[in-house]
Amino acid sequence: MAVRATIPWEGTVSLRLLFVPVFVLVFLVAVPAPAGAATTICNRYCDGRDAGLAPSDRQPVSSTLYGRRFTVHVNDTDAMAWASLDNGKAGDEVWLDRSFDGGRTWVDSRLGAGAVPAGATGRRTAQFNVDNWAANGVGALRACGKAGDRPELTCTAWTRSTWNAWDRRTAAATALMMRYNLGTGLFGDNDWWTSANALTAVIDNSRRSGMGSYRYAIATTYDKQVNAKLGQFRNEYLDDTGWWALAWVAAYDATGDSRYLNTARAGADHMFAYWDTRCGGGVWWKTDRLVKNAIENSLYIQLNAALSARIPGDTVYRGRALAGWTWFQSTGMLNSANLVNDGISLSTCRNNGSVTWTYNQGVLINALVQLNRLTGDAAALATARRIGDALVGSGYLSPGGILREPNESNTCSGDGASFKGAAIRGLGVLNGAVGGAYNSYLQRNADSAYLNDRDTLDAYGSHWAGPRTATDHRCQHSAVDLLNAAP
Secondary structure, X not given: XXXXXXXXXXXXXXXXXXXXXXXXXXXXXXXXXXXXXXXXXXXXXXXXXXXXXXXXXXXXXXXXXXXXXXXXXXXXXXXXXXXXXXXXXXXXXXXXXXXXXXXXXXXXXXXXEEEOOOOOOOEEOOEEEOOEHHHOEOOEEEEEEEOOOOOOEEEOOOEOOOOOOOOHHHHHHHHHHOOEEOXXXXXXXXXXXXXXXXXXXXXXXXXXXXXXXXXXXXXXXXXXXXXXXXOXXXXXXXXXXXXXXXXXXXHHHHHOOHHHHHHHHHHHHHHHXXXXXXXXXXXXXXXXXXXXXXXXXXXXXXXXXXHHHHOOXXXXXXXXXXXXXXXXXXXXXXXXXXXXXXXXXXXXXXXXOOOOOHHHHHHXXXXXXXXXXXXXXXXXXXXXXXXXXHHHHOOOOOHHHOOOOOOOOOOOOOHHHHHHHHHHHHHHHHHHHOOOOOHHHHHHHHHHHHHHOEOOOOOEOOOOOOOOOOOOHHHHHHHHHHHHHOO
């Protein structure tokens, strides 16, 4: 559920969370889960294959404990891995753990566990599969072990093969899919509107990279959630409805399945039901009709323009898109600095002067590009360009040339971690429409995030300029959106 907050010094803002800097000192103790009956996985080969048969050996991560070295060896050719222990003594132990949720939990523990035999100084496990292809399990492995005469354990960082992860884009999408819940069809802790954005990022990644391995998520999400909330991916928050409807437009483009387009239309019609004449027009943010903000109205313009372009002979959605943009301009939410403030004051029906969140820039940019494609209105594209220039040139939103959310958190918790994804997605769409004018900005951000904000699984945190922080699906889809947009 979305959350709004009233901050005394800023007025009423359409916050999805309060960004409160939190500094957490974390002590990581590499203790594996209790051993149980490990799942035997058979992909190209079955678990337990001799490591000596591996045609390739990449060693991305290692750990040391009392002089012993524990290493993960990745066989990228077969998408398998094994662990080794070197410089050890008799009785020292080594094994692999396998996770299917990015290392948050693991049920396959102590895979290939064994001890260094008498007279030897090392040992290696057999090979084990990283992924579970038959069950759509996106996996990761780590090596763990201990000295035979001491109780402490050590584990390497989690890592994986280059299967479905052969470059920055595909590796980030694979890390995002580690956050996908096959049981619910949602991401993270069954989050709602951020799952719509994550699914959109996965679909866009498939189009951009050519990797279709995760297209199963489209039908899985649809089938498991189409009857949730108010049905057809509608709920009481009109911006949530807009995000989902746009995800289904992307799904329709990817698959040609008309049920996705029909659901997108249902979402647009639901939003239209909450357009009224208060302040001259506009869609309410929520069905309680208390707030009108930029985000749901930008999504409304984008969605209706996108639908009209895909429905032969349409005039209804075209008219709604045009009316939405006419009303938006009348509110002054697009300010004199060419940045979008968060909403309007119902007492004045004008710009409330609130925060210029990044996603408000990117979504309106995207909406105006769609409107230009639909109508040929050069003024719409020119306005999108002015917003794009203001976004990349803003010392507030792009300090040092790297996109940063106002009050950006040191964690990825809260919905606001999704904002930069929507912002950069819109800028990427504009970049394609104006011949690559933002290539250098997009590439600079992608390079910075890759170098400063990425872990061994290609999972990204909240700060694209660094330092690296913990991740979740919100930060991760934002990074996928960035890498999708970069040239």
